[in-house]
Amino acid sequence: MAEAKEPRPDPTRRPHLGMRAGELDGKWYAKYWNPVMAPLPGHVRDAITLGPQAPPLCLSLDDAGRLSDAGYQEFENGYSLLDDGSMYVAALTRMPGASPAMVDWWFGWHATETQRYKLWYPRAHLYAQWHGDAVDRSTPYRARYLSGTSFVDEYVGNVLGRLAIRFVRPGRLGFDEDGLAPDEATAICATVGMSQVPLDWGWLVHYVRRVRDGAEMRSRFWMGGGHVATRAGARLGSELEAAAEGVRRLGEGQARAMVVHCSQEMNHLASFLPALFEEYERRR
Amino acid sequence: MAEAKEPRPDPTRRPHLGMRAGELDGKWYAKYWNPVMAPLPGHVRDAITLGPQAPPLCLSLDDAGRLSDAGYQEFENGYSLLDDGSMYVAALTRMPGASPAMVDWWFGWHATETQRYKLWYPRAHLYAQWHGDAVDRSTPYRARYLSGTSFVDEYVGNVLGRLAIRFVRPGRLGFDEDGLAPDEATAICATVGMSQVPLDWGWLVHYVRRVRDGAEMRSRFWMGGGHVATRAGARLGSELEAAAEGVRRLGEGQARAMVVHCSQEMNHLASFLPALFEEYERRR
Numbered sequence: 132m133a134e135a136k137e138p139r140p141d142p143t144r145r146p147h148l149g150m151r152a153g154e155l156d157g158k159w160y161a162k163y164w165n166p167v168m169a170p171l172p173g174h175v176r177d178a179i180t181l182g183p184q185a186p187p188l189c190l191s192l193d194d195a196g197r198l199s200d201a202g203y204q205e206f207e208n209g210y211s212l213l214d215d216g217s218m219y220v221a222a223l224t225r226m227p228g229a230s231p232a233m234v235d236w237w238f239g240w241h242a243t244e245t246q247r248y249k250l251w252y253p254r255a256h257l258y259a260q261w262h263g264d265a266v267d268r269s270t271p272y273r274a275r276y277l278s279g280t281s282f283v284d285e286y287v288g289n290v291l292g293r294l295a296i297r298f299v300r301p302g303r304l305g306f307d308e309d310g311l312a313p314d315e316a317t318a319i320c321a322t323v324g325m326s327q328v329p330l331d332w333g334w335l336v337h338y339v340r341r342v343r344d345g346a347e348m349r350s351r352f353w354m355g356g357g358h359v360a361t362r363a364g365a366r367l368g369s370e371l372e373a374a375a376e377g378v379r380r381l382g383e384g385q386a387r388a389m390v391v392h393c394s395q396e397m398n399h400l401a402s403f404l405p406a407l408f409e410e411y412e413r414r415r
Numbered sequence: 416m417a418e419a420k421e422p423r424p425d426p427t428r429r430p431h432l433g434m435r436a437g438e439l440d441g442k443w444y445a446k447y448w449n450p451v452m453a454p455l456p457g458h459v460r461d462a463i464t465l466g467p468q469a470p471p472l473c474l475s476l477d478d479a480g481r482l483s484d485a486g487y488q489e490f491e492n493g494y495s496l497l498d499d500g501s502m503y504v505a506a507l508t509r510m511p512g513a514s515p516a517m518v519d520w521w522f523g524w525h526a527t528e529t530q531r532y533k534l535w536y537p538r539a540h541l542y543a544q545w546h547g548d549a550v551d552r553s554t555p556y557r558a559r560y561l562s563g564t565s566f567v568d569e570y571v572g573n574v575l576g577r578l579a580i581r582f583v584r585p586g587r588l589g590f591d592e593d594g595l596a597p598d599e600a601t602a603i604c605a606t607v608g609m610s611q612v613p614l615d616w617g618w619l620v621h622y623v624r625r626v627r628d629g630a631e632m633r634s635r636f637w638m639g640g641g642h643v644a645t646r647a648g649a650r651l652g653s654e655l656e657a658a659a660e661g662v663r664r665l666g667e668g669q670a671r672a673m674v675v676h677c678s679q680e681m682n683h684l685a686s687f688l689p690a691l692f693e694e695y696e697r698r699r
Contacts, residue, residue, distance in 0.1 A: 148471040149489075166489060176464050254489070255469050286469035289496045384667055388466050395465070 137363050138262045140282035140293070140326050146245070146258035148286075154246055159414065163407050164246075166253040169398040171391065175222055178209035179387055186211050189219040192353045196305030198338035199316060207349060210390050216380035217333075217356025220389045224348040224397035228405035231317040231339040231346055232272055236408055237400065238298070238319055239266065239275025248283065250403070252396040257291075258284035268415060273313060282326045288388030295326040296335075304336060316340040323354060328371055329362035332378040337397075345405070350393050355381035421647050422546045424566035424577070424610050430529070430542035432570075438530055443698065447691050448530075450537040453682040455675065459506055462493035463674055467667060470495050473503040476637045480589030482622040483600065491633060494674050500664035501617075501640025504673045508681035511629040512689035515601040516556055518623045518632065520692060521684065522582070522603055523550065523559030532567065534687070536680040541575075542568035552699060557597060566610045572672030579610040580619075588620060600624040607638065609658060613649035616662040617642045621681075629689070634677050639665035 155161035188206040190197065197204075203223075211219045226234075241247040241259070248259030263279025281296040301318040302308045311317055318338045324331035333354030339346050355378050361367060367375065439445035472490040474481065481488075487507075495503045510518075525531040525543070532543030547563025565580040585602040586592045595601055602622045608615035617638030623630050639662050645651060651659065 148469060170461065171464060176461070179464060254472060289467035289470055291469075384466070391465050 137329055138280065140258070140260045140284075140295075144258055144260075144284075146284050148255075148257055149253065150246070150249060158246060159410070160247065160250070160407060163250050163403045164253070165250075165399075165403065168252075168254055168395055169402045171394055172225070172398060175208055175390065175394040179390055181209060183383060183386065184209055184211045186213045186219075189213070190221075190351060192334055192358070193305065195320075195334075195336050195351065196301075196307065198318065198336060198349055198351070199306055199310060199340075203349075208390075210383075210386035212381065212383060212386060213356060215356035217358055218352070218354050218381040218386040218389065220350070220352040220354070220386060220393065222350045222390055222394045222397065224350065224394065224401060225342075225345075226339075226348060226397075226401040226404065227345040229346040229401060229408075231315060231341060232313045233404055233408045234319065234337070234339045234346065234348065235272040235276075235313060235317050236411070237404060239270075239272055240411070242276065242279070242281040242283075250407075251400055252285070252392075253399075255286040255392065255396070256283070257286070258282075271313070273317065276319075285392075287392045288384065290385075290388070293326045295324040295331075297322045297324065297331075304334070314341065323352070324362060325374060328374050329365040330371055330374050330378075331358070331360050331362055332375075333358045348397055348401075350397065352389055352393070354389070355379060355385075421613050422564065424542070424544045424568075424579075428542055428544075428568075430568050432539075432541055433537065434530070434533060442530060443694070444531065444534070444691060447534050447687045448537070449534075449683075449687065452536070452538055452679055453686045455678055456509070456682060459492055459674065459678040463671055465493060467670065468493055468495045470497045470503075473497070474505075474635060476618055476642070477589070479604075479618075479620050479635065480585075480591065482602065482620060482633055482635070483590055483594060483624075487633075492674075494667075494670035496665065496667060496670060497640060499640035501642055502636070502638050502665040502670040502673065504634075504636040504638070504670060504677065506634045506674055506678045506681065508632040508634065508678065508685060509626075509629075510623075510632060510681075510685040510688065513630040513685060513692075515595075515599060515623040515625060515630055516597045517688055517692045518603065518621070518630065519556040519560075519597060519601050520695070521688060523554075523556055524695070526560065526563070526565040526567075534691075535684055536569070536676070537683075539570040539676065539680070540567070541570070542566075555597070557601065560603075569676075571676045572668065574669075574672070577610045579608040579615075581606045581608065581615075588618070598625065607636070608646060612655055612658050613646035614655055614658050614662075615642075615644050615646055616659075632681055632685075634681065636673055636677070638673070639663060639669075 207223045243261040245259050249256045260282040266275045276298050298321045304320045306318045320336050322331045323333045336351045339348045491507045527545040529543050533540045544566040550559045560582050582605045588604045590602045606615045607617045620635045623632045
């Protein structure tokens with residue numbers, strides 16, 4: 132069976148929320164653990180209050196590469212629900228003092244250790260395990276995560292997700308990779324799937340570009356509906372079909388929770404990424 | 416039948432929302448009736464915007480007594496929905512100029528008269544009737560409500576609840592009663608049940624402690640799911656079973672409505688309690 136060949140996260144893991152005594156002992160980055168989350172920015176609060184937006188305002192997955200156009204789109208924050216049962220989520224995060232290269236670094240650095248992953252979202256992140264090619268300090272930041280899979284357990288709202296985030300090259304979603312000079316812009320692109328069964332249920336892009344005082348991240352998620360697909364040639368048996376049914380038709384609660392989750396984690400990240408990265412670089 | 420022995424609110428009551436002409440005639444506290452509710456505090460608005468939080472962040476009912484620990488918990492405002500169908504609700508209310516003893520007094524004083532109860536939440540409170548031991552002016556404030564039952568009709572969101580709030584000793588929920596000196600802290604603890612049928616569907620605690628400029632109240636509700644239980648040895652017949660089914664699996668709308676209700680009534684109470692209490696004391 133195709134499924135058997137797929138990597139899976141450690142089935143014996145017993146993740147817990149929060150940081151317990153001793154878990155940060157000896158970690159040079161311990162001081163970046165802050166369980167008090169950065170507040171949700173006003174522009175995201177306002178967008179959520181508006182409820183689901185008209186579907187034609189959504190950027191289609193096929194046009195994801197247009198995030199690298201100058202300026203902003205007409206739908207930078209909030210969510211929509213589409214006729215095929217899918218949801219669209221958008222969030223803008225301002226990251227003063229950060230750079231696109233720092234965000235590339237973050238995606239390679241955080242994924243290999245649960246404690247690092249928890250820095251990102253102390254109220255929701257439970258577990259991280261990396262599956263990918265070996266890298267070393269000479270590997271460019273972006274190449275450290277490309278083609279790898281991040282297995283994570285995390286709450287989105289009150290729902291526990293056991294996810295496989297498989298990073299893909301930006302070109303796969305229509306970005307001109309030559310235009311993504313690490314100091315100027317990056318596009319973190321991935322499929323979002325379940326880690327326990329070979330089922331993907333969507334795509335994400337975090338497009339990050341330099342702005343005057345640092346960087347800004349424009350996140351997009353396309354999940355559910357027509358985006359649900361088996362992985363690794365798996366056939367839709369009854370177990371997989373049940374899992375697929377659970378994500379084919381998404382509701383407003385899930386879309387809101389996803390906007391909040393994305394915005395909370397990225398704003399919290401923005402609060403410590405420049406200092407964390409600078410200290411990492413200093414220690415090399 | 417065990418149910419027959421249970422006290423019930425007056426079956427002939429015809430409650431109405433709001434205050435009609437004459438209903439406050441001769442009441443010394445008439446001037447504290449203010450139908451314009453105090454606004455929801457920003458920290459509660461923000462918490463609601465975040466949607467349901469991860470269940471491991473919730474204080475468990477068994478640990479309720481930990482509210483008397485110094486400092487704050489990681490989940491002081493907002494709500495969660497748990498796998499057993501229950502909901503968890505938390506709200507912090509600042510009460511400048513108030514004291515824990517005033518809140519103890521309020522719980523004994525308001526419950527014996529509908530008009531007093533309506534002061535608390537003019538947009539939602541309909542009816543109050545007290546069942547408990549006789550008290551007089553020499554009875555300490557806390558002892559006036561402990562072991563009594565407050566029958567109330569009130570809206571939570573748009574849903575009318577006919578409730579039996581049965582107060583219990585704080586020790587029942589794990590509080591060290593010796594540590595609850597009336598001037599320093601109090602913990603109002605109760606089961607929340609239906610008044611028409613012998614069914615409880617949850618618990619509440621309002622833990623109040625002195626702070627520099629007055630008092631603060633930290634409220635918690637555990638409702639639905641595994642908290643649903645019959646009272647007075649009643650058996651789950653078909654009528655009771657139908658009532659139980661209605662509260663076993665609670666949804667996001669109910670949880671949000673409960674946060675809003677609790678925060679609105681407590682903030683409104685905070686707006687007049689110090690003056691009301693002072694006048695009460697002056698008139699003794």
